[in-house]
């Protein structure tokens with residue numbers, strides 16, 4: 001019976017580490033799918049490529065500079 005308890009403890013440790021690792025992946029995928037509208041030209045860009053400035057999002061540095069000037 002000691003052997004059975006040992007398997008349960010090892011299984012629990014493996015399950016614990018597997019559960020800790022798994023929530024990271026869906027979060028990254030969700031961020032990649034998020035699309036943001038450029039405040040200057042209205043082009044939709046992914047949150048990874050978008051440039052955020054003063055709670056506004058821009059598709060490129062060009063649009064950011066345009067918005068700052070205008």
Ligand SMILES: [Zn+2]
Pocket residue numbers: 038039040041042043058059060063
């Ligand atoms: Zn733009």
